[in-house]
Amino acid sequence: RFTQRNILRVYPKGTRVDSSNYNPMIGWIHGAQMVAFNMQGYGRSLWLMHGMFRANGGCGYVKKPDFLLKASSLNEVFDPKAKLRVKTTLKVTVFKGEGWYFDFRHTHFDAYSPPDFYARVGIAGAPADTVMKKTKILEDDWLPSWNEQFEFPLTLPEMAMLRVEVHEYDMSEKDDFGGQTCLPISELRSGIRAVPLHSRKGERYKSVKLLMKFEFV
Known part of the structure; x- marks a missing residue:
């Protein structure tokens, strides 16, 4: 109820001397308007x-969902820990x-x-919505074809984001990073899409992308 009438700013604790960050979803889902980062x-x-x-076109401002702006008809304030019904299910096919092959050295992943x-x-x-799933590992292939489908029941699609990461399996060391992106569920449209991936710093790769299909049921 506080964030319905007041502006709340949260930021990383000063003892985070390694410039690490907290999970911003905690602040956003509780209605905080300004969630600061290192x-x-x-x-x-x-x-x-x-x-x-x-x-919102990447303009730097995203309007909070209505359930965070005002109380319900019964004057109840949204509780992110409450058990909610599933509003929609997102089917994702990778x-x-x-x-x-074009954006990395040919010995970057395996020599x-x-x-x-x-x-x-x-x-x-x-x-209730937070989850990560994984495709099978495809060995020795610069053009992996997984053809796998995943289903995600969503209780709060207004606040949900689709996370996508690609890694390269390494038997003896830590798996190598191959790209990532996060997409607001509210911005997704059903259909087949070429999804560009980004580096750890959030910079878009020139060529790396995934062919994916999104479907709401």
């Missing part, structure tokens, strides 16, 4: 921030990917063989 702390928190403000890519697809949003 902009030099690249990682998933900033990826979510980039995704949130891709909405067909294939391309572009790494002596083509990369072993897999994709991670999930939702960032309300606790």
Whole structure:
């Protein structure tokens, strides 16, 4: 109720000397108007921030959903931990990917063989909606074709974002990063789309993209 009549700003604690960030969804889903970041702390928190403000034409302002602006007809304030009904289900199909051969050194992932890519697809949003799923690993292929479908029931699609990451499997070391993007569910339209991926810093790759299909049921 406080954020319906007042402006609330949250920011990283001063003891975060490593420039790390918190999960911004916590502030947004509680109605905070200004959620500050350590902009030099690249990682998933900033990826979510980039995704949130891709909405509304990327102008830097996104209107809060109505349920965060006013109380319900019963004068009840929104509780993000309450059990909510599923409003819609998003079906995501990951067909294939391309572009790494052109945007990365040919020895970037593996010195002596083509990369072993897999994709991670999930939702960032309300606790009940938050989940990550993973495709199979395709070995030795610069043009991976996964052709896998995932379903995501959404209780708060207004606050949800689709997270997409690609990694290269490494048996002996940490998996290599191959691109990421975050997309507001409210901005998605049904159909087949070429989805460009971005670097850890949020910079768009010239060639790397995924062919995906979105469907709301």
